[in-house]
Amino acid sequence: MKPTEQTKEHVIATYVQPARLKGESFVQVRVGTVQKELGWTNRAPSVFSTLSSREFQEEAGVELIDKKGGPPSGGPSTTVQFVYRLLNEESQPKQRQSVAKPIPNGAGLEKLFGILKGAFAELGGGEAYLKAERNWGPDAWQKYEQQQGTRKENRR
Secondary structure, three states, X not given: OOHHHHHXXXXXXXXXXXXXXXXXXXXEEEHHHHHHHOOOOOOHHHHHHHHHOHHHHHHHOEEEEEEEOOOOOOOOOOOOEEEEEEOOOXXXXXXXXXXXXXOOOOHXXXXXXXXXXXXXXXXXXXXXXXXXXXXXXXXXXXXXXXXHHHHHHHHO
């Protein structure tokens, strides 16, 4: 199991769920304490980033309110303490829908075929859109023809 997953599971089981059962509104989690409870050393950056992440907050049903302590730079440290507000069922964001895994044979790309056809048609086609967007001048052949025409006029 990845350290991020271990950290999430531990903090939810040790801090968030007991606080919910007690009816508390807030929970405080110190990076160094979590690291020590998991038996780790030199993992403060990993614990810090996990506790800061939106993914952890959504999974745990909490909202980060404050970070206390730590270095003035605000970077990872064992002394940083995170303060979370426990969200009730109604205010929790809906769990993300499971993301479909990519199909290895590329069949998923077929669904995208022609997806912007209507949008580009309104703009005069894909090539017209790109030329207008990039504000291109004449293409290479048009430029060549213009130069040839200028040279013929100069010879006269």
